Amino acid sequence: MNDPAYIRTRENIAEFGTTAQSGKLLRNAIGTMLNRAKDPRMSSRMMGILSKVRQLDSNSARGERVVSEGLLTLNGKQLLKGFDFNNRAALQAVFHAPFNLDTLTGVVTIADFVPLDQLQIPEGATHVSFRTAFINLDFVTGEFDTQYSPIVNTVLDMNSTTITLTPAGVPTGAGTQLYLLLIEFFQEVNGVQYPLRNGAFNVLNLIDIV
Structure with a gap:
């Protein structure tokens, strides 16, 4: 591995390693929400996106480019924004309602x-719940703070309601701010709500990144 002919290989291995670490850090910051809505290839799909983000690092030498530098660019943020953690249930395919995000408060x-009217509802579902996460993640230090909103659960009917999802607080830190939306479907039987098909129809989307 010290052979000059393999310098590019060493550079690729080094960058692959740091990108994988960034992906693991992001997954850890999301916490338990990730267990409720993900597909089997989620980690590899995320790795592909983060690799493209890393390539936007124009300040570091080859072999030393990192995701954190790529995310400082507008294009880097746009690559990650809108990522669906469960590709079996993409946000745009399931959720058809306009919503507003206040990036200062989350x-x-x-x-x-x-x-x-505004959901693509899987067969058997009787209820839906919404929850958000507001995350401040420092990809350099590995530190993060995640603030969740309370869960808002509602019956699937034609009644109109306004749903407000307010995080417990504004996360501390000086890293990248991430905003996630989780949509879960349930079936009520004898007054108890059960997750539908182990979360196969649930949505988890990175709705914005600042």
Whole structure:
């Protein structure tokens, strides 16, 4: 591995390693939400996106490029924004309601929401729940702070309601700010709500990144 002919190989291995670390850090920061909505190839899909983000690092030498530098660029943020952690249930395919995100507070508002009109509902579902996460993640130091909103659960009907998802607080730190939306479907039987098909239809989307 010290042969000059393999310098490019060593550079690629080094960058692959740091990119994998960034992906693991991001998954850890999301916490338990990730267990509720992901597909079997989620990690490899994320690795592909983060590799493209890393390539936007124009300040580091080859072999030393990192995701954190790529995310300082607008294009880097755009690559990661909108990532669906469960590609079996993409946000745009399931959720058809406009919503507003306040990036300063992390509050997500879904005004005049009509579940039966504005959701692609899997067979057997009777209820849906919404939850958000507001994360401050420092890809350099590995430190992160994740603030979750309370879960808002509603019956799947034609009634209009406004859903407000307010994180417990604004996360501390000086890293990259990430905003995630989780949508889960349930079936109620005898007053108890059960996850539908082990979360196969659940949505987890990175709705914005600052």
